[in-house]
Amino acid sequence: MSEASSRARTAALLERFPRETLAVRPTPLERLRNLEAHLSVAPLWVKRDDLTGLAFGGNKARKLEFLMAEAKRRRALCVVTTGFPQSNHARDVAVAARRLGLDPVLIIVGKDPRDATGNLLLDQLLGAEIHFAPTVRRAIAGALRVVSSKRLRGKRPYFILPGGSMPVGALGYVDAFLEMHAQFEAMGREMPARQYVALGSGGTLAGLLVGRALTSAHTRLVGVRVVEKRLLRDAAVLRLATRTARLLGRADLRISSSDFDVEDDFVGERYGTSTEEGDLATDAFARREGIFLDPVYTAKSGAAFLEHAESSAFDPRTGALFWHTGGTIALFR
Ligand SMILES: Cc1ncc(COP(=O)(O)O)c(C=O)c1O
Structure with missing residues (x-):
């Protein structure tokens, strides 16, 4: 089967799921011509998922199209999630909830600061119900307690895992893979042999992996870990990809750790801290x-x-692609 017909079949699988229109799609696919000239490497591409709209762009808008539709299908009145004070995910859950007339409830890891900045400031502007918890573990436990108490009070909560990284959310990046695939085809070009994406809670890479497997596209995905290994194991990404494929009715799809690379060397000290290489890239x-x-x-x-x-020899015919997954509000924290 050709890649185009595999894409059409995968799109048909996705169409069976309810979806809210929250993201501006398709996002631009651009050549990085100045960086190409500077590095003497070409072609270099960027997929501008920092321009998905919703509020300030980023990968969560795509995941939330499916997650919020699921919340509505379950007739939820509020959505509950957790994240750090500068969580793009928590902010976008709150934005999407407001758009759709649901109440956002956020359990934020950390202390209530006197002066909120960046995403936490936006969470406050959105009027989200915000609770604070000292650790990730206690935030998740707190979220589950909030879910039970909302349920008892008839508020019909829908709980979204941190980062929206659950199979329904990962569907957004199965779809993103198809979108990018179609963009290269429309230009009459082969897809880049390597694609780079930040690896946080894993849903973005898991969705892309499923998209790649379902279309049998010739490209290698590289997840660049931005959290410590103990917080996200490669096996968790695989499990999520497998569950996403199963949700799509493709339990037969085999995705293994040999299907992608994880680049571990760019996390720096830990999640959230900046690095010298990162500053240079910025x-x-x-x-x-x-x-x-x-x-x-x-x-x-x-x-x-x-x-x-x-440093490496990208195939000069196809080059490499960088998924810009957003997050720029953190520049103002
Ligand atoms: C801006 C940005 N990029 C990348 C990621 C990583 O995506 P994922 O959590 O799906 O691995 C996130 C969220 O965690 C994010 O907010």
Whole structure:
């Protein structure tokens, strides 16, 4: 079967799921011509998922199209999730909830600051019900308690896992893979042999992996870890990809750890801290392309992309692609 007909069949599988229109799609696929000239490597591509709209762009808008539709299908009145004070996910859940007339409830890991900045400030502006918990574990336990108490009070909560990384959310990136696939086909070009994406809670990479497997496309996905290994094991990404395939009715699909690479060397000290390579990548993207990266996610995935572009032999016919997954509000934290 050709890749185009596998794409059409995968799109038909996705159409069976309810979906809210929240993201601006398709996002632009652009050539990074100034970086190409600077590094003497071509072609280099960026998929501008920082421009998905919703509020300030980013990967969560795609996941939430399916997650919020599921919340509505279950006739939820409120959505509950957890994240750090600068969580793009928590912010976008709150934005999407407001758009659809549901109440956002956020359990934020950390202390209530006197002056909120960045995403937490936006969460407050959105009027989200915000609770604070000292650790991730206690935030999740707190979220489950909030879910039970809302349920008892007839508020019909829908709980979204951190990062929206559950099979329904990952469908957004199965669809994103098809969108990017179609964009290359429309240009009459082969898809880049390597694609780089930040690896946080895993839903974005899991969705892309399922999209790649279902279309049998010739490309290798590289997840650039931005969280410590103990917080997200490669096996968890595989499990999520397998469950996403099963949700699509393709339990037969085999995805194994040999189907993707995980780049571990760009996390730095830990999740959330900036790194020297990340700062250099941020400067390079801003000064050469007028594109802003964020210190937590895309500076690290962007650093891996640029470093590999410089040091490894990308196939000169197809080059490499960088998924810009957003997060730029963190520049203002
Ligand atoms: C801006 C940004 N990029 C990348 C990611 C990583 O995506 P995922 O959590 O699906 O691995 C996230 C969320 O965690 C994010 O907010």
